[in-house]
Amino acid sequence: MTEKFLIEPCGALQGTVEISGAKNAALPVLAAALLTEQTCTLQSIPDLSDVHAMCALLESFGARTHFHANTLTVDAGGAEPLDASYELVGKLRASFLVMGSLLARFGRAKVPLPGGCAIGTRPVDLHLKGLAALGASIDHSHGFVSVSAKKLQGAKIYLDFPSVGATENIMLAAVLAEGQTVLENCASEPEIVDLANFLNTIGGKIRGAGTDTIKIEGVRRLEAREIRHSVIPDRIEAGTFMLAAAISRGDVTLANVMPDHVKPVTAKLKEVNISVEENDSSVRVFCKRDSKIIAADLKTMPYPGFPTDMQAQFMSLMATAAGTSVITETVFENRFMQVGELKRMGADIKIESRSAIIEGVNRLTGTQVAASDLRAGAALVLAALGAKGATEVSGVQHIDRGYEGFDVRLNKLGARIRRV
Ligand code: EPZ
Numbered sequence: 001m002t003e004k005f006l007i008e009p010c011g012a013l014q015g016t017v018e019i020s021g022a023k024n025a026a027l028p029v030l031a032a033a034l035l036t037e038q039t040c041t042l043q044s045i046p047d048l049s050d051v052h053a054m055c056a057l058l059e060s061f062g063a064r065t066h067f068h069a070n071t072l073t074v075d076a077g078g079a080e081p082l083d084a085s086y087e088l089v090g091k092l093r094a095s096f097l098v099m100g101s102l103l104a105r106f107g108r109a110k111v112p113l114p115g116g117c118a119i120g121t122r123p124v125d126l127h128l129k130g131l132a133a134l135g136a137s138i139d140h141s142h143g144f145v146s147v148s149a150k151k152l153q154g155a156k157i158y159l160d161f162p163s164v165g166a167t168e169n170i171m172l173a174a175v176l177a178e179g180q181t182v183l184e185n186c187a188s189e190p191e192i193v194d195l196a197n198f199l200n201t202i203g204g205k206i207r208g209a210g211t212d213t214i215k216i217e218g219v220r221r222l223e224a225r226e227i228r229h230s231v232i233p234d235r236i237e238a239g240t241f242m243l244a245a246a247i248s249r250g251d252v253t254l255a256n257v258m259p260d261h262v263k264p265v266t267a268k269l270k271e272v273n274i275s276v277e278e279n280d281s282s283v284r285v286f287c288k289r290d291s292k293i294i295a296a297d298l299k300t301m302p303y304p305g306f307p308t309d310m311q312a313q314f315m316s317l318m319a320t321a322a323g324t325s326v327i328t329e330t331v332f333e334n335r336f337m338q339v340g341e342l343k344r345m346g347a348d349i350k351i352e353s354r355s356a357i358i359e360g361v362n363r364l365t366g367t368q369v370a371a372s373d374l375r376a377g378a379a380l381v382l383a384a385l386g387a388k389g390a391t392e393v394s395g396v397q398h399i400d401r402g403y404e405g406f407d408v409r410l411n412k413l414g415a416r417i418r419r420v
Contacts, residue, residue, distance in 0.1 A: 005393040005407055007384035008416035009366070012287075013250035015413045017241050019257050020046040020404045021070065022234035024094075025194040028168045029231060030054045031097035032195060033074040034063065035105050035175060036202045036222045043230040045072040050401045053092045060085055061102070081106035083144070089114060096124055097165065099147060100172030103136055108148040113140075122332075126159055126166035133157045134170070134177055154179030154218050162187040162212065162302045168195055175204040177218040184213050189303040190232055190261045198229045235261035236309040237403060240378050242266075242285045243313040244410060246274045246293065247320075248385045251286035252413055259283055264306040268314065271296045272321060295323030295360055300331050312338040312379035319347040319383060321360040328355045338376035341369040345383055345391070363388050371395035374402035381406065385415055 021044030031054070033040045045051060047070060055065040055072070061084075063076040081102045089095040093114040102109035114124065128138050128145065134157075136149040154177045159166055167187040174181035186192070188210050196209030203222035208214045238257045242265055245252035259266070259278040266276045269285065273294050277284040287293075295318055300308040308331035318325040319342055329335045336356055339349050344367055348359040366389035371377025377399040384391035393399075396419065399406055407417040 002394060003396040004420050005381060005396055006418040006420055007366070007381065007391045007393065009387055009389070010248060010385055010415045013245055013248040013252050013385070013410070013413040013415060016253040016255055017409050017413060018255045019233045019238045019241070020044070021231040022046075022191060022194070022236075023048055023050055023402055024164075024234075024236070025191040025231040026051055027054055027094040028097050028191065028195045029198045029229065030058060030074065031094070031101050031168075032172055032198055032202070034058060034061065034076045034079055034098055034101035035172065036224070036227065037077040038202070038224060038227050039073055039075040039077070040202070040227040040229065042072045042074065043070065043228070044233075045070050045231060046234065046404050048401060048404060049397070050092055050094070053088065054094065057084060057088045057092070057095050057098060060088060061098075081108050081110075084111040086112045086143070093122060094165070096127065097169055097172065099127070099145070100131070100169040103131065103147050103149060104152065104173045104176040107150060108146070110144055110146040112144050124165070126161060126163045127169045130157050130159070130166055130170035130183075131173055134173055134181065136173070152177035152218075154181040154216070156182045156184070158184045159186050164189055164192065167192055167214070171195060171199065171206065171214065171216060174216040174218060175199055175206070176222070177216075179218055181216040181218070182213065183216070186212060186214050187302060188212055190235060190258070194232045201229055202227055232261070233257055236307060236375075238262050238283070239265040239307070239310045240313050240382070240403070242269060242276070242283065243310070243317055244382050244385060244413070245285035246287070247317050247382050249287045250413070251284070253282055253284045255282045257281060257283050264304060265310055268296065268298065268306060272317070293317065293321045295321040295325035295358070297326045299328045302331065308332055308335060309375050311335060312376045313382055315339070315349070315356065315358060316342065316379045316383040318358045318360065319349070320363060320386065323360055325358045325360070326355050327358065330354065337372040338379045341376070341380055342383055344369060345387055347383075365389055366391035368392045368394070371398045374398045378403060378406070381410070381417070
């Protein structure tokens with residue numbers, strides 16, 4: 001029985017919320033733990049269904065994992081390159097990242113092609129092009145991808161698109177390759193930097209993460225005294241709570257945030273007349289007395305541009321802003337799943353190819369809506385906070401993939417959400 005959120009309109013959200021560790025840093029770090037025979041202690045790991053799905057996948061290779069109070073230990077000493085099962089990989093696209101680790105450590109891997117999902121077909125051609133450049137032979141058949149290589153050779157690789165997953169998969173494979181790998185036009189997200197830091201902790205030699213060129217010196221063996229790593233705070237969860245404060249015209253402080261990582265969201269909020277105060281490890285989002293939220297255009301871009309994972313949430317804010325805004329989604333080909341649901345709440349939105357044109361309305365009206373993916377689901381919850389009348393959001397399992405206790409933490413700030 002899938003759960004629903006029953007959301008009553010609430011006043012201005014007030015108070016402080018602690019941001020969790022980043023899902024999209026934890027998942028590649030978990031895939032990287034397969035590279036080493038030593039036990040890894042990972043901290044600030046969020047308690048999310050995606051994290052537990054990745055642990056189940058690691059255990060299907062013979063690794064052992066233990067999760068308690070946001071600390072996860074992984075012992076992949078006894079892991080073997082068994083075939084990754086479809087039902088495990090099908091649930092979680094990030095599972096495809098184990099390919100790079102298994103190939104590097106064992107010389108082979110067989111992983112099901114990750115299915116598409118609500119936000120697009122999500123091919124893995126850039127992943128495979130990179131692995132082939134390192135000398136892997138690749139075989140596609142019956143929905144599985146098998147890769148093998150006697151010994152991977154470092155190579156110079158230019159990514160057609162700064163794909164986050166492709167950058168991560170190639171980094172994982174190159175750590176134990178012979179010689180140097182130079183990855184150009186790669187992704188520069190903070191989660192890439194976090195993965196590079198973890199790989200260096202386990203004995204890899206990676207430089208340049210966070211720029212568009214990463215250099216990996218292959219090592220023969222991974223050696224490390226003790227492997228302990230704490231993942232970075234989740235910049236997308238932080239952005240989502242910043243938007244919740246803005247939509248409810250509230251005054252909310254987010255603790256455990258790296259202000260630099262949420263700069264694109266901060267800049268956009270200031271542009272629409274919301275105040276943001278940045279401190280060392282927290283940000284405060286608030287609205288000046290009777291200030292009006294004005295419309296602004298938005299274009300999602302790879303980091304450090306405005307993140308595609310925050311596009312739906314920003315659209316919820318623009319739905320009741322004063323004026324017309326144009327939101328263009330350049331990263332995914334089909335990431336406007338929230339539009340239909342927002343329109344059922346009374347939003348005035350027209351889609352023209354990769355852009356959505358939003359005419360701000362005075363107020364949305366609560367009704368029954370369905371979450372299609374985790375960020376669209378979060379956007380619907382945000383829209384419900386300020387709507388007239390109650391809203392029922394179904395498909396809450398999508399939201400639980402990316403947000404630890406989303407309803408509980410919003411309620412602590414003054415929201416009125418019941419999980420049924
Ligand atoms: C990561 O997905 C994130 N997931 C996504 O977050 C995020 O939306 C995305 O990066 C972009 O920032 C994780 O980190 C686990 P991509 P990923 O490869 O790696 C195309 C969330 O909400 N592409 O950068 O799959 C692809 O189709 C999730 O937490 C190819 O064409 O993203 C897409 O249009 C959703 N060929 C674009 O690149 C490839 O081989 C960006 O994809 C790979 C990607």
